[in-house]
Amino acid sequence: MSTRESAVAAAEEAEPGEAVTAPAPGPRRPFRRPWAVVAARTRRWREEHPTAVQVLSVTVDVLAAALVVVALVLPNTVVGLGPAKFLRIPGEAVIGAAVLLALPRRPRIVLAAVSGVALAAMTVLNLLDMGFNQYLGRSFNVVLDWSLFGDAESYLEDSLGRTETLAAVAGLIVVVLLLFVVLALAVVRLSNLLARHTAVATRGTLIAGVVWITCTSLGLQISGVPIASEHTASALKIEARRVSDTLRDEAAFRKVAKVDRFGNTPGSQLVPDLRGKDMIFTFIESYGRSAVEDPIMAPGVDATLDARTKALAKAGFHAKSGWLTSATYGGSSWLGHSTTMSGLWISNQQRYRTVMASDHMSLTDAFKKTGAFDTVGVMPGVQKGWPEQKWYGLDKVYNAFELGYKGPKFSWSTMPDQYALQQYQERVHSKKPADGKTRMSLLILTSSHQPWAPIPKMVGWDQLGDGSVFKGIQAAGNKPADVIADTTKSRQEYGKSIQYSVTALTQWLERYGSQDTVLVFLGDHQPIARVSGNHASRDVPVSIVAKDPKVLDKVDGWGWTDGLRPAHDAPVWKMSAFRDRFLTAYGSTPHPKKG
Incomplete structure (x- = not known):
């Protein structure tokens, strides 16, 4: 019985007016903190098991030494x-x-x-x-x-x-x-x-x-x-x-970015040999040299490039191809994009920020400065604000949410390349610019982005609709986790993704290109080292495709290979060299801007 219960019972038994005395409380158990209890038990265990304690102590010492x-x-x-x-x-x-x-x-x-x-x-x-x-x-x-x-x-x-x-x-x-x-x-x-x-x-x-x-x-x-x-x-x-070195590089590169061989060139003297052309620059995600030369990926990719070269030739298009050494590898695609367009070696994020904040002319901006081209970007990989639009000189940019896609995502890629190209056709390419201008377009395709699972498949161009047709294709494709964990499968699926992207782009050109269409397409970087190999180069293929023979005649001295597949010994330039070579080939007059 508790102390409280005893006091209540005594009060009930007492005569009226009789004082009630509560019974004295019993002894209390002393309060012991939990860690004190644990310490006491540990000491007791150590005393009772000295051999086990010795073995455990030596084991912990060995593990500590090994870890260090x-x-x-x-x-x-x-x-x-x-x-x-x-x-x-x-x-x-x-x-x-x-x-x-x-x-x-x-x-x-x-x-x-x-x-x-x-x-x-x-x-x-x-x-x-x-x-x-x-x-x-x-x-x-x-x-x-x-x-x-x-x-x-x-x-x-x-x-x-x-x-x-x-x-x-x-x-x-x-x-x-x-x-x-x-x-x-x-x-x-x-x-x-x-x-x-x-x-x-x-x-x-x-x-x-x-x-x-x-x-x-x-x-x-x-x-x-x-x-x-x-x-x-x-x-x-x-x-x-x-x-x-990084801190010094930042200061040195800021000075380099202020120098521009064509920085003071009037618009009237920029790319005069491309006036009236339907210009399209396209980057294919992770399209690297390994796709064309690696023994696992190359057979399928090379067969696709050769087949698409023949199909384009039948439609009246011809191509020349070479190699560019990318400023990035395995990722950070924006470094490859900006290096190609700026003519500067943009190999890290600080250099990228420096250029984006500068007035160094991009290749795309050169077309805008002529006053003869409307400029537009189609970028299904952009899913937030993109202030770089100003530096690129693009009048309008269509991001992932402005292309009307209602189908499923393909892992990182927001939509299949074929759908993005069809939307470009319907929203941009099929509409003539005002005031007698032509158009320069920048497209960045995403279907060949890692982890290359699931991969879209080509469907009829007239069946694309709002993209819902891809739901079954996406559901039946590989799971990303299965491909990421398997190096051989990653390489195989990467090759298939490149085949898909090249096929989608060249079929679009074959279907919708005109006598004045000029397509320049290239990779932004090699795929990750786990796929391309630990000793792979940083080279990516680049191709110029056109119907007008005069366009390709202008670059005949470059030594590039005929067709979409560059030869192993085709010239290799740094990606930063492309802008000035391209501007020079098509009649631009240098007027340097010095820092």
Whole structure:
């Protein structure tokens, strides 16, 4: 019975007027905090199982040491990744142990924790380098590349779905935070181990130092990998140099962007040999040299290029093709677009922002400055505001939401290329510009964007309607997750996507092109390294197609290959060289603008 219940019973039994005395409360159990209880139980378990405690302690020490060593020697690329990369003696560990042994307890623990956090940061940078090298063919830039994470998240959401993407992002954040905590704790634990066994640790550090110096002096290796490692120190130097170079590059490029060979050319002296032409510039997403020459992708792509060359010839069109070396690789398509149109080497986001904010003339803007062309862009990949329209000199831009598409998305691609081209025909190309002008159009096609699943199929041009016809095709296609996880399948499906895009574009030209139509089409960059290969070039095909023989005669001296498929030994130019060569070939007169 509780104290309260006893008091109530006593009150009910007492005579009227008799005082009631409550019974004295019983003894209370002392309150113990949960963590104190856990600590007591842990101490009790340790006392009862000393052997297990010893084994567990040694295991944790070994795991902590292994984790630190792996973090110190972790390479920044998956190429050549193997056991030999991790069977190395990190010089940073030897120096770190010597410093920690010389410090008193409190500074030692602080330095160990800070070192663990710094090592975790370098590990994250190494992993980012791995991913960027695998997909974009370059290392991560700590100054410029943070903005790309938003694009990566959007790509994953389009490919895998919002729920899966949110789960993946949340999991990644948790893993990164755990990495920082675990590495900090690991270094602190190892520092305590050194302090408990000072004599043994001192001898071991001296021996490790002598071995490291010997291996360095003699160049000893395992499977071609040096045994003595200073990877983390070297990586830190490279990162510092990269930051410094990036900042210097920004200032230098700003001066370069102010210089323009045709910057002061009057409109009357720009592209006079193309007046009256129906000009179309088209970029095909990820259309790279690998599509034409890789043994897995090339057979299908080359057969398509040859077949489409014959079909166009039958319709009266002829082509010349060459190679351009793109300023980007695997992604960041806008860098390829702007490099081609500006005549400047725009290889990073800072250069892109600099050019977009400048008055450096784009190739498309050159047509607008003549006063003889209306300019329009059709960009199904644009799904938000696009201020770059001004720099490109486009009077009107149709984005993903202005083309009336009611069908399904094909992973990242908002609509099939064939549909986008038909909408271009109905909304733009079939309508004559006012005031006797002709038109210059910029089209950016998206169906060959990774992950190349599902891929659209060609349907009758008269059956396209609002795009609903693609629902069954999309539903029956491959799932993105199945293709992303399989390198061979990714390469095969990439090749099919290029075949589709080239077929859609050239069928449109065959169907709707006129005597005055001039089509220039090219790739923006190679596909990701996982598809194109770790040692692939950055070259992309470029073609000029026209009915008027005078158009192709103007570029006869370029040495390009007849047809849509450039020969292996066809000329290769930097993508930034195309603008000035094109302007010069079609009669533009240079009037330089100096910075």
